[in-house]
Amino acid sequence: MNYFSSDFKLGILGGGQLGKMLLFDTRKFDIQTYVLDPSDEAPSRMACNKFFKGDLMNFETVYQFGKMVDVLTIEIELVNLDALEKLESEGVKIYPSPSTLKAIQNKGKQKDFYVENNIPTSKHLRFVDIADLKKSLEKDELEFPFVWKCAEFGYDGNGVKIVRSTFDLIDLPDVECIAEDMVPFKNELAVIVCRNPSGEIKTYPVVEMEFHPEANQVEYVICPARIDDKVAEKARAIALNVSEKFNHVGLLAVEMFQTEDDEILVNEVAPRPHNSGHYSIEASYTSQFENHIRAVLNLPLGNTDSKVAGIMVNLVGEDGFSGNVIYKNIETILGWNGVTPHIYGKKQTRPFRKMGHVTIVNQDIKEARRIAEDVKNTIRVIA
Amino acid sequence: MNYFSSDFKLGILGGGQLGKMLLFDTRKFDIQTYVLDPSDEAPSRMACNKFFKGDLMNFETVYQFGKMVDVLTIEIELVNLDALEKLESEGVKIYPSPSTLKAIQNKGKQKDFYVENNIPTSKHLRFVDIADLKKSLEKDELEFPFVWKCAEFGYDGNGVKIVRSTFDLIDLPDVECIAEDMVPFKNELAVIVCRNPSGEIKTYPVVEMEFHPEANQVEYVICPARIDDKVAEKARAIALNVSEKFNHVGLLAVEMFQTEDDEILVNEVAPRPHNSGHYSIEASYTSQFENHIRAVLNLPLGNTDSKVAGIMVNLVGEDGFSGNVIYKNIETILGWNGVTPHIYGKKQTRPFRKMGHVTIVNQDIKEARRIAEDVKNTIRVIA
Numbered sequence: 001m002n003y004f005s006s007d008f009k010l011g012i013l014g015g016g017q018l019g020k021m022l023l024f025d026t027r028k029f030d031i032q033t034y035v036l037d038p039s040d041e042a043p044s045r046m047a048c049n050k051f052f053k054g055d056l057m058n059f060e061t062v063y064q065f066g067k068m069v070d071v072l073t074i075e076i077e078l079v080n081l082d083a084l085e086k087l088e089s090e091g092v093k094i095y096p097s098p099s100t101l102k103a104i105q106n107k108g109k110q111k112d113f114y115v116e117n118n119i120p121t122s123k124h125l126r127f128v129d130i131a132d133l134k135k136s137l138e139k140d141e142l143e144f145p146f147v148w149k150c151a152e153f154g155y156d157g158n159g160v161k162i163v164r165s166t167f168d169l170i171d172l173p174d175v176e177c178i179a180e181d182m183v184p185f186k187n188e189l190a191v192i193v194c195r196n197p198s199g200e201i202k203t204y205p206v207v208e209m210e211f212h213p214e215a216n217q218v219e220y221v222i223c224p225a226r227i228d229d230k231v232a233e234k235a236r237a238i239a240l241n242v243s244e245k246f247n248h249v250g251l252l253a254v255e256m257f258q259t260e261d262d263e264i265l266v267n268e269v270a271p272r273p274h275n276s277g278h279y280s281i282e283a284s285y286t287s288q289f290e291n292h293i294r295a296v297l298n299l300p301l302g303n304t305d306s307k308v309a310g311i312m313v314n315l316v317g318e319d320g321f322s323g324n325v326i327y328k329n330i331e332t333i334l335g336w337n338g339v340t341p342h343i344y345g346k347k348q349t350r351p352f353r354k355m356g357h358v359t360i361v362n363q364d365i366k367e368a369r370r371i372a373e374d375v376k377n378t379i380r381v382i383a
Numbered sequence: 384m385n386y387f388s389s390d391f392k393l394g395i396l397g398g399g400q401l402g403k404m405l406l407f408d409t410r411k412f413d414i415q416t417y418v419l420d421p422s423d424e425a426p427s428r429m430a431c432n433k434f435f436k437g438d439l440m441n442f443e444t445v446y447q448f449g450k451m452v453d454v455l456t457i458e459i460e461l462v463n464l465d466a467l468e469k470l471e472s473e474g475v476k477i478y479p480s481p482s483t484l485k486a487i488q489n490k491g492k493q494k495d496f497y498v499e500n501n502i503p504t505s506k507h508l509r510f511v512d513i514a515d516l517k518k519s520l521e522k523d524e525l526e527f528p529f530v531w532k533c534a535e536f537g538y539d540g541n542g543v544k545i546v547r548s549t550f551d552l553i554d555l556p557d558v559e560c561i562a563e564d565m566v567p568f569k570n571e572l573a574v575i576v577c578r579n580p581s582g583e584i585k586t587y588p589v590v591e592m593e594f595h596p597e598a599n600q601v602e603y604v605i606c607p608a609r610i611d612d613k614v615a616e617k618a619r620a621i622a623l624n625v626s627e628k629f630n631h632v633g634l635l636a637v638e639m640f641q642t643e644d645d646e647i648l649v650n651e652v653a654p655r656p657h658n659s660g661h662y663s664i665e666a667s668y669t670s671q672f673e674n675h676i677r678a679v680l681n682l683p684l685g686n687t688d689s690k691v692a693g694i695m696v697n698l699v700g701e702d703g704f705s706g707n708v709i710y711k712n713i714e715t716i717l718g719w720n721g722v723t724p725h726i727y728g729k730k731q732t733r734p735f736r737k738m739g740h741v742t743i744v745n746q747d748i749k750e751a752r753r754i755a756e757d758v759k760n761t762i763r764v765i766a
Contacts, residue, residue: 300718
């Protein structure tokens with residue numbers, strides 16, 4: 001198949017920042033891309049060959065879009081799976097496959113999948129609604145505290161809550177959900193796995209999410225994770241296993257907990273480029289985005305090793321500011337060694353909206369971490 | 384000035400592959416860009432905010448384009464300078480400035496500039512036409528062999544010829560030209576200098592152009608050059624001096640000869656991103672393209688050091704093939720360590736047309752050189 005400067009068409013469902021970053025590589029390779037997104041202001045609108053505005057959950061919209069392309073991939077997992085299944089049955093190549101997406105899209109099914117496949121994960125219970133969950137509490141099958149997650153449509157911490165008492169149940173939406181055991185953990189880790197249809201498979205190094213000591217928010221994604229080599233090896237092996245069991249093609253970001261006694265438990269997965277891999281644009285031989293494109297086109301995968309240490313800081317809208325965005329002090333951080341801001345192109349900021357990220361690379365991970373903290377304390381996303 | 388996700392507009396004259404690569408960074412920073420190019424199929428057409436089709440040498444076209452933007456830059460030096468001068472007088476910021484472009488656009492003036500500023504360069508004579516040159520030969524002011532260059536509009540080896548006898552004069556076009564002494568040299572080197580309007584200035588490492596032993600064609604651009612540190616320091620110092628003397632803003636690629644006795648002679652300059660800096664996308668902390676954008680917007684310059692060794696191989700159309708391009712064996716080279724093809728997006732190949740380049744990066748420059756040779760011998764640009 002001739003992908004380069006040819007009539008071949010890659011379709012991407014979703015046109016957010018992940019799609020935008022995928023398009024850097026389709027442009028680099030001059031691969032034709034069609035993008036479908038509900039927003040007129042989608043960051044991917046520019047730099048794709050054709051942009052289509054439409055609802056990703058609408059059967060007809062997704063089906064008609066899919067009929068126009070040769071290979072279809074996603075940058076968001078909330079898409080109409082019935083349309084994908086029909087397209088696949090009609091010969092469109094879809095990566096990740098609808099069956100993989102089905103196993104991942106519902107967090108209850110995803111957790112069941114880990115249990116069925118002997119993949120270490122925290123204990124969980126599934127509930128069709130809140131009444132169902134309350135019954136379980138009454139019967140003492142479920143105990144406080146636990147982690148509540150809505151089964152579908154959660155993202156970026158939305159749809160997740162730590163429930164410590166009946167009081168915490170009041171605000172929860174009445175939807176299908178799961179309850180997970182609270183796991184005391186030392187580190188939250190992630191491994192991105194890349195696999196092509198031929199079965200070639202590679203993992204990126206283990207990254208570490210460093211949390212703010214009080215706010216319990218991820219502040220830095222650090223590559224490589226500052227953990228014992230044996231723990232890192234174990235995490236990579238488990239991530240590989242997860243990817244193979246899902247028979248996954250493309251990128252699979254596997255989020256994991258490192259428990260107090262160095263067990264690795266899989267938390268959840270995302271079948272696409274992931275925030276925890278953004279550092280790879282500057283730090284890796286091959287970025288996660290390029291490897292996603294290579295994988296879904298069944299090209300050989302690129303080297304996932306790092307050239308240098310990389311740290312990623314998210315740029316989120318500051319609380320109390322809404323309106324036309326200003327990146328205050330961005331000129332200052334541009335003057336520092338190895339600092340690259342990525343501005344996603346959303347014109348309006350809102351409190352905690354993901355507006356961009358900053359990568360800091362350095363030969364010395366400690367120096368990168370020092371600069372990252374300065375970046376975090378200097379740049380402000382305001383209106 | 385707020386450049387990021389704002390109403391600010393950067394104009395780029397020229398929409399070829401250099402412009403395309405500049406747009407990766409304007410997109411990364413979400414800086415609005417307008418592009419002017421004569422071709423409907425300009426590689427920059429996608430990924431800019433607005434594309435205008437028009438003649439870069441036409442006064443009115445360039446003037447009207449310039450009136451729409453806040454800062455104007457170039458990716459090709461053959462543009463209407465009268466329009467730029469008028470725009471500058473009316474307050475449009477133009478980098479590089481029309482006066483710098485004037486001193487560079489004509490190779491005769493450029494050589495005079497070096498002489499006036501005590502910048503080491505080979506001896507030259509200027510001629511208004513071929514008759515003028517022939518008179519000089521008759522008067523023995525000029526002797527065979529010499530290097531003939533047309534004064535304007537040459538590029539990529541066009542407009543350059545080694546003249547060894549009267550016979551070689553027959554095919555030369557009757558235009559303004561110069562004759563330069565033939566310099567026996569060990570190496571052809573280049574240094575890219577980056578300077579912003581505030582006067583911050585940085586140089587990239589010295590790169591070396593390795594020639595095919597028989598064909599006398601550049602085969603590899605190698606960073607860092609495999610030369611003595613002292614020679615490298617001298618080359619960087621001379622390049623810095625050239626940039627300062629031109630009072631240049633943006634990127635200035637300074638091409639130089641290293642003579643048999645380790646003298647450095649300036650050959651010529653290009654006031655824009657340059658083929659000799661393409662390796663920087665993968666190998667440097669900050670690519671030449673990002674630094675050009677930073678410079679013309681008077682932002683702090685990024686680190687010009689390399690993370691790893693980089694080698695660039697041009698992808699040119701193979702002789703004997705014209706038509707819809709096929710990159711034969713590109714799948715093979717994608718499987719090799721640190722290999723990144725850049726496909727410019729020209730749909731039609733022609734003999735020797737520049738269609739793309741491939742970068743090879745590695746911790747070990749010898750390993751990179753070995754892989755580069757395999758790349759060169761494997762990939763074919765055919766129809």
